Amino acid sequence: xxxxxxxxxxxxxPRFFYLGSSLWVRGLYVGGIVSLVxxxxxxxxxxxxxxxxxxxxxIMYMHVPSAHLAEMVxxxxxxxxxxxxxxxxxxxxxxxxxxAPVGAILTSLSLVSGILWGMPTWGTxxxxxxRTTSVLxxxxxxxxxxxxxxxxxxxDRAAYSVAILALVGVVNIPIIKxxxxxxxxxxxxxxxxxxxxxxxxxxxxWPLLVNSIGLYIFVAGVILAAMRVEVLKxxxxxxxxxxxxxxxxx
Amino acid sequence: MGPYHHEEYAxxxxxxxxxxxxxxxxxxxxVYGISIVALVVLxxxxxxxxxxxxxxxxxxxxxxGGS
Numbered sequence: 001x002x003x004x005x006x007x008x009x010x011x012x013x014p015r016f017f018y019l020g021s022s023l024w025v026r027g028l029y030v031g032g033i034v035s036l037v038x039x040x041x042x043x044x045x046x047x048x049x050x051x052x053x054x055x056x057x058x059i060m061y062m063h064v065p066s067a068h069l070a071e072m073v074x075x076x077x078x079x080x081x082x083x084x085x086x087x088x089x090x091x092x093x094x095x096x097x098x099x100a101p102v103g104a105i106l107t108s109l110s111l112v113s114g115i116l117w118g119m120p121t122w123g124t125x126x127x128x129x130x131r132t133t134s135v136l137x138x139x140x141x142x143x144x145x146x147x148x149x150x151x152x153x154x155x156d157r158a159a160y161s162v163a164i165l166a167l168v169g170v171v172n173i174p175i176i177k178x179x180x181x182x183x184x185x186x187x188x189x190x191x192x193x194x195x196x197x198x199x200x201x202x203x204x205x206w207p208l209l210v211n212s213i214g215l216y217i218f219v220a221g222v223i224l225a226a227m228r229v230e231v232l233k234x235x236x237x238x239x240x241x242x243x244x245x246x247x248x249x250x
Numbered sequence: 251m252g253p254y255h256h257e258e259y260a261x262x263x264x265x266x267x268x269x270x271x272x273x274x275x276x277x278x279x280x281v282y283g284i285s286i287v288a289l290v291v292l293x294x295x296x297x298x299x300x301x302x303x304x305x306x307x308x309x310x311x312x313x314x315g316g317s
Contacts, residue, residue, distance in 0.1 A: 029293060036289075040282070045268070055271035058278050062285045102292060109288050113281045120274050218289065225296035232303045236310075245308040 012091050014231045015240045025225045032218025039211030047204050057204070059117040065212040067110035067135065069219055071173055073103035074138060074166075077145065078173075081166030084159060091227075093159035094234070096166055097149060098226035102219060104142035111135060122186050130179035131187040134172055141169040155234075 010016045043061035050057035077099050083092040114132065115125035126132060145162055152158035180189045191200040198205055235241050271278045 044278075044282075049272060054274060056274035056277055058271065059281045062281050066285070098296075105288055105292055109285060112284055116277045116281050120277055218293070222292050222296060225293075225300065229296050229299045229303065232300060232307070236303065236307050241307055242311055245304065245311045248304065248308055 012089050014090065014094070014235050015238075017091060018228055018231050018235075018240075021224050021228055025221050025228070028217050028221030028224065032214050032216075032221055035210055035214030035217060037214075039207050039209075039214050042207035042210060043204075047207050048201075050204070053121055056117065056120045059113055060204075061207055061211045063110060063113040063117055064208060065215040066106050066113065068212065069215055070103055070106035070110055070135075070138060071176055072216075073099050073106060073219070073223075074141065075170060075173055077103065077166040078170035081163035084163040085167065090234075093163065094227050094230045095223070096145060096159075096162055097230045099223050100142050100145040100149075100162075102223055102226060104139060104146065106219070107135065107139040107142060111139065118186075127186050129185040129187065130183040131176065131185050134176045134179050137172050138176060141165075141172060144169070 011020075040061060043058055047058070049055045077096045080092040080095040080099075083089050084096070111132075114135075118125045118127075144165055148165055149158045149162050152161055179185060180187050192198045192205070200208070232241065269275055269279075
């Protein structure tokens with residue numbers, strides 16, 4: 001228990017994080033890509049077509065993981081925001097700075113794939129219902145996190161403001177999740193829940209799980225890599241970064 | 251280029267049938283194409299940025315060492 005606590009405290013140090021995360025990034029990239037290739041092949045080639053949607057349901061294998069992950073990235077930003085507001089931990093702000101652009105790209109991907117899935121199945125790419133609108137709000141929240149940081153020159157003030165925005169915006173996450181239950185919407189309800197049996201056929205469910213795990217692992221690697229960039233930007237004048245660059249010259 | 255055998259034609263037709271995705275190929279392949287581009291950009295961007303930052307830091311260390 002003590003060693004876990006020590007490791008957590010050490011991860012709060014930018015130097016320790018930078019030196020210790022290199023192998024993790026490579027491992028997560030490779031693991032994520034392998035899992036995504038297997039999941040996509042399974043979903044595109046081996047899974048049977050859907051009884052009602054035909055082959056267009058295969059869009060699900062990119063749409064669902066990207067949408068779910070976008071929400072999780074925002075939730076993680078809110079947790080990091082809480083950690084920053086309470087303990088002023090620098091690495092929590094580094095996490096938000098690194099994760100916000102990644103979250104924005106994932107949200108865009110889920111919106112675009114949703115539009116392209118809606119065209120053949122709903123007969124329209126976009127409707128202003130609660131699910132699509134709340135996901136669009138999520139995209140604007142990610143843009144807000146990025147823009148607010150750039151608008152405030154002082155690093156500590158920018159970090160505090162961004163942390164507060166991340167915390168306030170988290171109210172949108174349950175709205176996205178329950179929008180298909182609370183409101184009338186074209187969007188189908190969740191096929192996989194913690195309490196009920198999945199309403200999706202097992203042969204279609206497995207590739208979805210493999211692709212989801214793959215995207216989670218890959219995005220974890222991307223956020224770690226982006227955090228390393230953020231750490232380098234902030235610490236470039238410190239002695240430990242100079243030591244690294246000196247060792248690169250040799 | 252010799253003439254195709256019957257089995258090769260059948261394989262080719264199977265491939266095109268699969269790629270057409272029952273008439274939804276445009277939507278399905280667009281999503282996968284956009285996703286691949288997005289994931290490649292996501293994955294490559296921090297690695298390139300880190301490399302650039304390290305090169306710049308090395309140049310700065312060089313300059314300070316020379317002055």
